[in-house]
Amino acid sequence: xxxxxxxxxxxxxxxxxxxxxxxxxxxxxxxxxxxxxxxxxxxxxxxxxxxxxxxxxxxxxxxxxxxxxxxxxxxxxxxxxxxxxxxxxxxxxxxxxxxxxxxxxxxxxxxxxxxxxxxxxxxxxxxxxxxxxxxxxxxxxxxxxxxxxxxxxxxxxxxxxxxxxxxxxxxxxxxxxxxxxxxxxxxxxxxxxxxxxxxxxxxxxxxxxxxxxxx
Amino acid sequence: xxxxxxxxxxxxxxxxxxxxxxxxxxxxxxxxxxxxxxxxxxxxxxxxxxxxxxxxxxxxxxxxxxxxxxxxxxxxxxxxxxxxxxxxxxxxxxxxxxxxxxxxxxxxxxxxxxxxxxxxxxxxxxxxxxxxxxxxxxxxxxxxxxxxxxxxxxxxxxxxxxxxxxxxxxxxxxxxxxxxxxxxxxxxxxxxxxxxxxxxxxxxxxxxxxxxxxxxxxxxxxxxxxxxxxxxxxxxxxxxxxxxxxxxxx
Amino acid sequence: xxxxxxxxxxxxxxxxxxxxxxxxxxxxxxxxxxxxxxxxxxxxxxxxxxxxxxxxxxxxxxxxxxxxxxxxxxxxxxxxxxxxxxxxxxxxxxxxxxxxxxxxxxxxxxxxxxxxxxxxxxxxxxxxxxxxxxxxxxxxxxxxxxxxxxxxxxxxxxxxxxxxxxxxxxxxxxxxxxxxxxxxxxxxxxxxxxxxxxxxxxxxxxxxxxxxxxxxxxxxxxxxxxxxxxxxxxxxxxxxxxxxxxxxxxxxxxxxxxxxxxxxxxxxxxxxxxxxxxxxxxxxxxxxxxxxxxxxxxxxxxxxxxxxxxxxxxxxxxxxxxxxxxxxxxxxxxxxxxxxxxxxxxxxxxxxxxxxxxxxxxxxxxxxxxxxxxxxxxxxxxxxxxxxxxxxxxxxxxxxxxxxxxxxxxxxxxxxxxxxxxxxxxxxxxxxxxxxxxxxxxxxxxxxxxxxxxxxxxxxxxxxxxxxxx
Numbered sequence: 001x002x003x004x005x006x007x008x009x010x011x012x013x014x015x016x017x018x019x020x021x022x023x024x025x026x027x028x029x030x031x032x033x034x035x036x037x038x039x040x041x042x043x044x045x046x047x048x049x050x051x052x053x054x055x056x057x058x059x060x061x062x063x064x065x066x067x068x069x070x071x072x073x074x075x076x077x078x079x080x081x082x083x084x085x086x087x088x089x090x091x092x093x094x095x096x097x098x099x100x101x102x103x104x105x106x107x108x109x110x111x112x113x114x115x116x117x118x119x120x121x122x123x124x125x126x127x128x129x130x131x132x133x134x135x136x137x138x139x140x141x142x143x144x145x146x147x148x149x150x151x152x153x154x155x156x157x158x159x160x161x162x163x164x165x166x167x168x169x170x171x172x173x174x175x176x177x178x179x180x181x182x183x184x185x186x187x188x189x190x191x192x193x194x195x196x197x198x199x200x201x202x203x204x205x206x207x208x209x210x211x212x213x214x215x
Numbered sequence: 216x217x218x219x220x221x222x223x224x225x226x227x228x229x230x231x232x233x234x235x236x237x238x239x240x241x242x243x244x245x246x247x248x249x250x251x252x253x254x255x256x257x258x259x260x261x262x263x264x265x266x267x268x269x270x271x272x273x274x275x276x277x278x279x280x281x282x283x284x285x286x287x288x289x290x291x292x293x294x295x296x297x298x299x300x301x302x303x304x305x306x307x308x309x310x311x312x313x314x315x316x317x318x319x320x321x322x323x324x325x326x327x328x329x330x331x332x333x334x335x336x337x338x339x340x341x342x343x344x345x346x347x348x349x350x351x352x353x354x355x356x357x358x359x360x361x362x363x364x365x366x367x368x369x370x371x372x373x374x375x376x377x378x379x380x381x382x383x384x385x386x387x388x389x390x391x392x393x394x395x396x397x398x399x400x401x402x403x404x405x406x407x408x409x410x411x412x413x414x415x416x417x418x419x420x421x422x423x424x425x426x427x428x429x430x431x432x433x434x435x436x437x438x439x440x441x442x443x444x445x446x447x448x449x450x451x452x453x454x455x456x457x458x459x460x461x462x463x464x465x
Numbered sequence: 466x467x468x469x470x471x472x473x474x475x476x477x478x479x480x481x482x483x484x485x486x487x488x489x490x491x492x493x494x495x496x497x498x499x500x501x502x503x504x505x506x507x508x509x510x511x512x513x514x515x516x517x518x519x520x521x522x523x524x525x526x527x528x529x530x531x532x533x534x535x536x537x538x539x540x541x542x543x544x545x546x547x548x549x550x551x552x553x554x555x556x557x558x559x560x561x562x563x564x565x566x567x568x569x570x571x572x573x574x575x576x577x578x579x580x581x582x583x584x585x586x587x588x589x590x591x592x593x594x595x596x597x598x599x600x601x602x603x604x605x606x607x608x609x610x611x612x613x614x615x616x617x618x619x620x621x622x623x624x625x626x627x628x629x630x631x632x633x634x635x636x637x638x639x640x641x642x643x644x645x646x647x648x649x650x651x652x653x654x655x656x657x658x659x660x661x662x663x664x665x666x667x668x669x670x671x672x673x674x675x676x677x678x679x680x681x682x683x684x685x686x687x688x689x690x691x692x693x694x695x696x697x698x699x700x701x702x703x704x705x706x707x708x709x710x711x712x713x714x715x716x717x718x719x720x721x722x723x724x725x726x727x728x729x730x731x732x733x734x735x736x737x738x739x740x741x742x743x744x745x746x747x748x749x750x751x752x753x754x755x756x757x758x759x760x761x762x763x764x765x766x767x768x769x770x771x772x773x774x775x776x777x778x779x780x781x782x783x784x785x786x787x788x789x790x791x792x793x794x795x796x797x798x799x800x801x802x803x804x805x806x807x808x809x810x811x812x813x814x815x816x817x818x819x820x821x822x823x824x825x826x827x828x829x830x831x832x833x834x835x836x837x838x839x840x841x842x843x844x845x846x847x848x849x850x851x852x853x854x855x856x857x858x859x860x861x862x863x864x865x866x867x868x869x870x871x872x873x874x875x876x877x878x879x880x881x882x883x884x885x886x887x888x889x890x891x892x893x894x895x896x897x898x899x900x901x902x903x904x905x906x907x908x909x910x911x912x913x914x915x916x917x918x919x920x921x922x923x924x925x926x927x928x929x930x931x932x933x934x935x
Contacts, residue, residue, distance in 0.1 A: 005546040008702065008756045012527035015764035045727065106745035107694070114658045131717075131728035143745040144691045148684060166713040176709050180540075180674045182740055183691075186732035191684040193646055194724065195599035195615060196622055197486075198493040201646045204598060205653065206684020206731070229932075231923045233881075237891050238916055240923035247932060259932045261924060262884035270874050272826060274848030278878035285882040313842075361827035390492075394785040398825025405822060406908030407475040411789045412825075413912050441913030 038129035045132020049189030051210040078120035119152035127162040137181040153207040226256040233265040242454030260289040268306040301363035304333040335372035348380035356425035360432035388419040397438035413442040473794035497725025519773035529672040536675025554585040566661035572686035573597035574666025596685035611792030614778040663689030667700035696747040703772040718835035722777035758811035780830035802830035813861025
């Protein structure tokens, strides 16, 4: 193993050409759209790929969430009890469908998780206006599969955390300096595929619906 | 190096290309007529043969270099060199510099490369030619060669010239950017694919309902025209120089 | 053994349904891409930036690989190096056996195709299940992908419907694309849930942070990297980039060039296996770094640009040759223009040299390449490497030098560098215009009439006109 590594690196070092240092100054100009424009762009991009975007406020979002759950006839909702949003949901549990939580490692209830959970609600680490993307950094409270396995994914996003671009997000969130989160996911719409005749179909392996609550 | 266009152009070299020499000499004659009518004195070095492209594209670089070197010696005066083919012009403008990079005559090749103009490019950009249409109303399909579109970026010059002719309706075939399948030796090495490409090109050209098809490159014309002929189609094909001269000579 | 491209291509040209499916999808892909790049100046600027990022990465490859490895190890990701596909397969097999795993679910990965991992593991009783919709279809059909982004590009919905019906007769026959996708979802969901191992490729590896970046639309890739207890990523050594800052422009160019989307549904950046206290994610993440001939491409200023490729497939979609014959005729992992320069350099000119002839040098590929790889220039260079007699810079070289052809070019060169002789012969050809034996035009005349020389040459006509010459 080590011999292989050494052989490859030796060969690369042997062949290595002198780097001419011609670094292009052609850097894409950093845009700054302002809050309203960012929200507009984010929403338009998301809607173009069949995501739902609902405007709410810090006061009204539980009500909007309740309405969505009702409209979609959601029977159970996976949510963390310990996040900022989760605390509010659990505090007012009676207005939501049966609340489920990730109490144990996924292995302990995988089949159940895959087959019975209808929707999950998560927060988000931000949004990207240019591409219409949610930034998720799953952690102990909100595991990676929350936004992947249930057929409906509902995400809360604070408008003020919508960045212009991915580059801006990388810098503002200090990923390089403080170390990357274990898993960063950018989500831009529900799961989709155009593998058959380049014709778009939604809801392949990931969530069939992505619903965003802008607060 | 002094810019070849810094002084008023009175004389140019004409580089006919081997394909025009043997198969389409009329295109070359018409190109010269067009230049002369604009008051340009044309020099045709009789020692010209081939730019070397066929061998260069086949990997026979030494052979290509030998031939290209012979051509370099033909243009001693610091005046433009006009080529009635985007493909050969591309060879001489773009690839000569590259092929002579490590040769003792690199600077000579660079000098020649800097003086190369494709015919329509020269007529439009340098001479600013004005054409008067003397022909009957006609629909013309334009075939932009790959070299004209991409390597030389002069495909639009042909259209610009045709648009000056008031009785000519210019039609771009569908999927015009697609290669016609000539590709020099490609037509011989991969004849099946080349034929499929040529047939499809013929379909799109015929679908325009034009009276004839024109192009800046005789290679494409030989391919498209030959394929039309094989299918007993009657749409004539013409080099842009021949078409322009016939419409405007009076 | 050398491939027979010409024969394969001729066969593909006769398959009418493939022709229709292929051309339809190719034109859609072209339209999608061009709609994503409406500003030509911006496109040029962005691709200059991307070119310089990839150039910097390839120039610094050994250093970046060591940095990447160090950061991955620190993050808890295990790194394996493989010279050959056999070694890479063996590494995967060892991991599978250590976990007593009998199957794995796989996200789309061209490097895994290069490894031939499905067949290799099958011979050890281990099943690989393709989970990308296109790859899933290809696996059902027992074929190889015909495109690097759209594996089932050559199949239409009818063909896919009957294929699915054959394998899942319990589900009602349908040609509705939503239903076809739903069938795949239904079948694979259970597999994702129970798979002991997930395997994927990688789009970019960030040296600075030790991050594996994957893009996809379906969510199957995330399933493979997230749900099974073990994730194995396989990729080529050239996929590394230096900084996290290099990622956004490349991502944007990759996705837009490939499908015209502004971004894929999922961009998955993995920097660590499950950490203490986390409830999901793989316990083990492995990265297999495959060389398989790549490092040999690094020694040449011109050829190393081949390694800049980010596998968007735009050159394939815009290639007029690919458009006629599809991917299978190339008989390679990567088809199209990029395959025609990459595969001969990796596996040897003696095997894949003919692919350098699979081009009219029309330049459509380099015009759309998001990292400005001068593909026609490299094809030209490889054609030279194939016939040159002195040294040679590519493995398995010199196979194409045929004595007769070499003699013909020698004669051509003699004639064309001797103006008097040239003029004489050119005149002779015009005088014999009606006596040229049809046999010399063979191939050309499949679809065309034989070219006919003019009555006299341009040399003669201009001389007769008294055109000045010196």
